Amino acid sequence: MTVRRLALLKVDGHVTTSRGGQRQAWYRLAPQRWNWRADGERESMVVATAQRLGELVGHMPTLRTTVRPSSAPEWGKRLTASAPRPLPGWSDHVGRCVAHLAGQDLTDKECYLSVNLSKRGRWWWPFGAAQAVVELEEIDTIVAGPGLEGTPATEHELQWLFHRSVMLGCPTTDELGDGEELVDRAYWSVEPFGQSVKVVADVNGEQVTRYVVVLTVGKMADQTLEEPWLAKMDRLGFPVEVTATLDVLPGEQVKKRAEKALLRIKYQVENYEEHQLPAPWSLQEQQERAQEVINEVHRDQLAERVDGWFRFAVSGETEAEALARSKKVIKLFSPAIKIVRPWAQYALAREFIPGEKLSSKAYRRRLPVLTAAAAQPAATATVGTRTGVYLGHTIGAGGKHVASWDLHRSMTVRERSGLTPIVGVPGSGKSTLVAALAYHATLAGIRTTILDPSGPLSALAQIDELRPYSKHVDLLSAKPGILNPWTVVLSPRRDNFATVREYEHACDMAAEQRRMLCVDVLMQFLPSALADQAETLIALRSAVRNVGNDRLASPRRVIEALRTASITQVDSIMARHSRVVADFLDDVAKAPAAQLVFPTGDPSLDYQAADDDDKVLTIITMKGLQIPKEGSDRRAWSSDEIFALPLLHLAAWSVQATMYRGDRHEPKLLGFDEVHALTRIASGRLLINTSARDSRKWRTRVLLSSQNAADLLEAGVSNLIDGAFVLRTEDPAHQREALNLIRVPVGVGYESALGTLSQQTRGAVGRSGRREAVWSDGEGGIERIVLDLGHLPDRVRRDIDTTPGVVVGA
Amino acid sequence: MRLPTDDSLAQIDNRWHGPPSWNLPWTARYSAYWVGLVVCVLVLVVERKAGVGIGFTSVAWTLFLTVAITTGLMSLVDYERSVKSLFVTFWSEISAPRDPVPIRVEFRPRPLVGARSRRFW
Numbered sequence: 001m002t003v004r005r006l007a008l009l010k011v012d013g014h015v016t017t018s019r020g021g022q023r024q025a026w027y028r029l030a031p032q033r034w035n036w037r038a039d040g041e042r043e044s045m046v047v048a049t050a051q052r053l054g055e056l057v058g059h060m061p062t063l064r065t066t067v068r069p070s071s072a073p074e075w076g077k078r079l080t081a082s083a084p085r086p087l088p089g090w091s092d093h094v095g096r097c098v099a100h101l102a103g104q105d106l107t108d109k110e111c112y113l114s115v116n117l118s119k120r121g122r123w124w125w126p127f128g129a130a131q132a133v134v135e136l137e138e139i140d141t142i143v144a145g146p147g148l149e150g151t152p153a154t155e156h157e158l159q160w161l162f163h164r165s166v167m168l169g170c171p172t173t174d175e176l177g178d179g180e181e182l183v184d185r186a187y188w189s190v191e192p193f194g195q196s197v198k199v200v201a202d203v204n205g206e207q208v209t210r211y212v213v214v215l216t217v218g219k220m221a222d223q224t225l226e227e228p229w230l231a232k233m234d235r236l237g238f239p240v241e242v243t244a245t246l247d248v249l250p251g252e253q254v255k256k257r258a259e260k261a262l263l264r265i266k267y268q269v270e271n272y273e274e275h276q277l278p279a280p281w282s283l284q285e286q287q288e289r290a291q292e293v294i295n296e297v298h299r300d301q302l303a304e305r306v307d308g309w310f311r312f313a314v315s316g317e318t319e320a321e322a323l324a325r326s327k328k329v330i331k332l333f334s335p336a337i338k339i340v341r342p343w344a345q346y347a348l349a350r351e352f353i354p355g356e357k358l359s360s361k362a363y364r365r366r367l368p369v370l371t372a373a374a375a376q377p378a379a380t381a382t383v384g385t386r387t388g389v390y391l392g393h394t395i396g397a398g399g400k401h402v403a404s405w406d407l408h409r410s411m412t413v414r415e416r417s418g419l420t421p422i423v424g425v426p427g428s429g430k431s432t433l434v435a436a437l438a439y440h441a442t443l444a445g446i447r448t449t450i451l452d453p454s455g456p457l458s459a460l461a462q463i464d465e466l467r468p469y470s471k472h473v474d475l476l477s478a479k480p481g482i483l484n485p486w487t488v489v490l491s492p493r494r495d496n497f498a499t500v501r502e503y504e505h506a507c508d509m510a511a512e513q514r515r516m517l518c519v520d521v522l523m524q525f526l527p528s529a530l531a532d533q534a535e536t537l538i539a540l541r542s543a544v545r546n547v548g549n550d551r552l553a554s555p556r557r558v559i560e561a562l563r564t565a566s567i568t569q570v571d572s573i574m575a576r577h578s579r580v581v582a583d584f585l586d587d588v589a590k591a592p593a594a595q596l597v598f599p600t601g602d603p604s605l606d607y608q609a610a611d612d613d614d615k616v617l618t619i620i621t622m623k624g625l626q627i628p629k630e631g632s633d634r635r636a637w638s639s640d641e642i643f644a645l646p647l648l649h650l651a652a653w654s655v656q657a658t659m660y661r662g663d664r665h666e667p668k669l670l671g672f673d674e675v676h677a678l679t680r681i682a683s684g685r686l687l688i689n690t691s692a693r694d695s696r697k698w699r700t701r702v703l704l705s706s707q708n709a710a711d712l713l714e715a716g717v718s719n720l721i722d723g724a725f726v727l728r729t730e731d732p733a734h735q736r737e738a739l740n741l742i743r744v745p746v747g748v749g750y751e752s753a754l755g756t757l758s759q760q761t762r763g764a765v766g767r768s769g770r771r772e773a774v775w776s777d778g779e780g781g782i783e784r785i786v787l788d789l790g791h792l793p794d795r796v797r798r799d800i801d802t803t804p805g806v807v808v809g810a
Numbered sequence: 811m812r813l814p815t816d817d818s819l820a821q822i823d824n825r826w827h828g829p830p831s832w833n834l835p836w837t838a839r840y841s842a843y844w845v846g847l848v849v850c851v852l853v854l855v856v857e858r859k860a861g862v863g864i865g866f867t868s869v870a871w872t873l874f875l876t877v878a879i880t881t882g883l884m885s886l887v888d889y890e891r892s893v894k895s896l897f898v899t900f901w902s903e904i905s906a907p908r909d910p911v912p913i914r915v916e917f918r919p920r921p922l923v924g925a926r927s928r929r930f931w
Contacts, residue, residue: 006913043811166913187910193903200910218890223813261819268823275827286818293816305816347902353913359902362895366816374813 008162008355014152015117015136018355023117024062025136026354027143027150028110028157034228034379035398036774036782038745042225047302048147050373054304055142057248060116064354065230065242065377066164068110069172070402072102078387082406084667085445087616089465093443093791097390100791106393106402107239111378112161113150114354115139147373158354165353167201168241169210169315169322190346196319197349210315211322214348215329216363217310218338228376232332233312234399238325241313242377243352248369251303258293261286296368306372308365312339313352383781385409389440391775392788403775403785407441407701408667410722410778417720418695419688420778421675421712422705423738424727428758429771429787430705433725434671435460435800436789437703441669442466442617447662450671451655453648455621457673459799470617475651476624479607481599483650485518486553487607490657496664511549513686517653518544518555520682521597521646525588526581528634535577539565543578556598559585593643597650620655622647627677648677649684656691659700668700675706685715692720709737723778727771728757742776757784821889839884845893846880853879 007018014026032045053061076098083090117135143150153161164172166186186201196211223229233240249257265287272279297303314329316322330339340363342348347359381398384391388406410416422430434450435457441448443465450457461470475482492506519540523531530536543561547553562582569575589598599606627648628634628641652672659668670691678684691702706712709729712721718741726738735751744750757772771787789797826843828834853875862868887893 039811046811186913188913189908189910190906192908198910219817220815222815225811225813258819261822264822264824268825271825271827274830275833277827277833280823282818282821283823286822289814289816289818293819342899344899344902344906346906347899360895360898362891362899364820364890366820368814368816371813371815374811 006353006355011158016355021119024114024355025117025139026153026158027113028153029113029378030149031380031382032376032378033780033782034376035381036744036750038748039225046370046373050302050369052142052145052147053248053306053369053373054302056115057250057304061246062114063244063377064112066110066161067107067239070101070106070108072098075101075387082387083444087443087445087469090443097791104393106400108401109234109380112153113143161354168199168313168349168352169212170199170201170203170208193343194345196322197345210317211319212313212315212349213322213326213341214345215312215326215339215341217365218340218363220365221336223371223374225374228374228379229337230375230377231379236328236332240329241352244308244310245358246372247307249305249307251297254303254305255294255297258290261290302370304369306367306369308367308372309358309363310365311348311351313349381783383775383783384777389437390791392786394783394785396784407669408699411696411699416696416722416778417692418701419692419717419721420701420703420723421721421741422703422725423709423729425707425730428727430727431457431673431802432771432800433787434703434705438617438669438671439796442469445616446667446669447616448669449618449655449658451620451651452673453622453625455623456802458619458621461617461619463796463799466617469615471615472619475596475620475622478596480595480605481554482607483596483647483654484554484599485514485521485650488650488654488657489514489517490660515544518558521650522555522558522585524646526584535574536581539574539578539581554599556589556601593647596647620651622651627674645677652678652687656687659694659698664698666699670700671703673705675704676708676711679711679715688715688717692717708734709741713737713740723776726754726774729754742774742782744782841893842880842884845883846876849879850876
């Protein structure tokens with residue numbers, strides 16, 4: 001049997017050598033984000049790529065784009081290893097995730113670039129090897145630059161690319177052994193003047209047949225920057241392999257070519273005139289274009305040109321399927337770009353294998369380097385991390401990619417905060433997202449505390465696999481004093497500080513936080529007319545300061561301090577004020593809801609902090625709490641509403657305190673709902689700030705759920721935010737604020753996209769249950785994703801759904 | 811941002827209409843005359859090998875075949891596909907494997923010899 005040997009002879013690091021001595025350096029290009037960027041950013045990106053290509057004059061760069069199926073088992077292994085203290089239900093959860101992922105047909109796009117190196121010097125030339133090393137270093141530097149951001153391809157990446165290319169169009173797995181596995185594992189054949197190449201390959205011991213149709217890019221109209229023209233294929237829903245051989249021409253050569261074209265036009269026009277025939281208008285247009293080109297070279301503005309041969313490989317289980325898919329590709333690019341299926345399919349298919357030469361110079365595209373750069377083959381829609389909690393997948397332009405999130409990567413690897421806001425209108429899926437994250441984190445053994453004032457998330461603590469490791473605390477029915485400001489702000493632990501000085505400083509800060517919190521909370525209990533007077537604040541601060549910082553300190557002792565002040569105060573106005581405030585607070589302390597803040601002083605009745613560290617999940621609810629509407633007049637509030645805000649603040653502080661419990665290096669997850677109520681007063685904003693600042697040091701992911709992004713922006717934490725989820729947002733002003741939160745430019749049309757998230761079809765009978773979000777992962781990735789809960793059991797989905805009577809994501 | 815292409819510069823009309831002040835009854839590309847010349851020579855060679863003598867009939871047939879073959883060939887040649895690429899494509903087509911043949915590559919990567927660590931000075 002005849003064997004078709006490939007051009008590749010050897011691989012040294014990331015350099016391959018082919019027959020004829022041609023050496024090529026291979027690089028893996030970094031994925032480039034295209035969606036959710038301003039036009040100016042996109043232009044800068046394209047210009048940077050054009051500059052890099054311009055530096056590769058004479059090196060014949062070849063782009064090779066391929067898709068790697070998301071390997072569910074590999075993902076599962078990484079997920080398994082990521083759990084710090086897995087609970088018994090963890091392995092089942094991972095198994096469900098892997099099974100769900102395996103059925104999703106998700107892929108990752110990979111883009112490689114090869115650059116031709118000079119052939120080694122003559123055997124007698126002593127400096128050949130040294131020159132080759134210098135040249136390789138120069139190419140490495142160019143390709144690593146902005147616009148390409150390529151890194152030398154690893155051995156495994158190159159091996160995988162060969163594997164994928166030799167088994168062109170066949171399903172492949174991520175698990176490869178050594179390179180010898182490739183020998184005699186793929187058989188290619190073609191019919192005379194056939195429309196496709198038949199590839200028969202041995203995939204995991206099973207014989208697989210695929211028909212591959214190779215297409216090439218024909219005539220192109222002028223392009224725009226709306227979408228990278230070569231990345232369009234990501235939308236197709238089936239894999240398309242791409243190879244593009246580029247010959248970058250220097251400005252001088254471009255000028256000569258244009259001058260030659262001008263001469264040809266001149267002679268042609270003269271020929272028409274000699275024969276008294278009307279010259280075609282196209283000659284005039286071509287003349288103008290040639291002059292433009294010459295002008296560009298004179299101005300030296302990205303004057304390089306690229307001669308490019310762009311090939312697409314589409315495969316199918318049958319030839320008919322492959323041809324039908326190729327028609328979809330043709331239709332996708334039509335009419336701006338003409339895609340054709342040329343003859344010599346076998347020779348064209350060989351071009352996809354690294355090291356092989358261009359089979360034919362037909363269908364050469366002549367492009368300014370900027371237009372070639374706008375192809376942006378590495379543009380993709382990836383977001384999130386390689387492992388972590390499975391959130392769903394990306395949608396829209398850019399294709400379908402897994403969106404998973406390592407909750408603690410930003411703190412441990414990138415040294416950023418762990419603050420993640422979740423914003424969206426009611427019913428957009430905020431609570432469901434928090435619940436799904438809490439479920440995953442708890443099973444992984446990550447200590448999780450959720451403050452859910454309205455209470456539906458308490459169902460998490462009742463889920464079978466979580467119940468033994470969870471507790472639900474309803475604060476409104478808890479013992480008196482549970483929200484005593486001196487209790488909710490924990491004292492620092494000595495073992496968490498390196499020096500005594502640092503520890504003492506932390507103790508001072510904690511004492512100050514307690515005092516500030518107490519003043520803020522007591523002020524909220526007072527009527528506006530009293531609270532607005534400066535004397536009230538002065539009297540209250542003085543009383544709080546006099547209470548001290550011992551174990552018995554409480555707001556009830558503040559009332560006592562006020563009474564003492566009303567007697568001892570020399571200033572009669574201040575004395576009267578102290579008495580009035582004390583009287584009022586005394587009345588307040590008798591209210592049932594206020595008992596949580598004002599301990600009775602009887603240890604048998606009051607809340608005593610217990611060691612509950614064995615529970616992994618804590619859900620704190622405040623069922624029945626009536627939070628006043630945002631913007632409503634305080635004078636119109638009912639007594640329940642007046643009590644609600646201070647209680648909520650204290651509850652939030654008590655949740656935040658869990659961050660400081662236990663080992664500083666232990667991963668933790670905190671979730672706060674109804675954050676808009678926290679940002680209304682100073683201590684609430686301080687809480688969000690301290691959460692943001694300390695989350696990195698205490699390895700804590702903090703989720704802040706709110707209906708309006710402005711609540712968080714006003715808290716002054718925009719610079720501390722590590723990514724965010726924006727769910728459906730309908731109000732135009734809120735849409736702009738949400739975009740500011742995820743650092744997406746406003747005023748360029750992205751606002752309306754936020755209103756279309758999770759959109760229900762008009763006239764739909766039932767609820768779709770589809771949850772969508774724009775997710776900024778904090779590492780530069782921003783994409784629209786579908787929040788997929790399909791990997792969770794029905795009972796869990798039912799329990800975490802805050803809309804009654806329906807199972808989400810079913 | 812406008813992203814033009816230079817494809818139009820490769821599409822310049824290159825027809826020859828005949829000698830000055832004498833319009834040919836047909837128009838053809840310059841390249842067609844060169845292809846026609848080569849085809850004519852080949853046709854003549856084939857005719858001589860076949861033992862066809864020189865006469866009015868044979869010359870008429872030569873011209874007819876030359877025009878027919880050239881027209882056929884030039885219908886496949888345009889600014890996208892040059893004459894050379896047409897022959898390359900034809901050769902690739904006839905030399906492609908009909909029976910399944912293994913594509914063989916031995917992938918044995920080695921560390922890059924001569925690579926040096928980047929230095930500052």
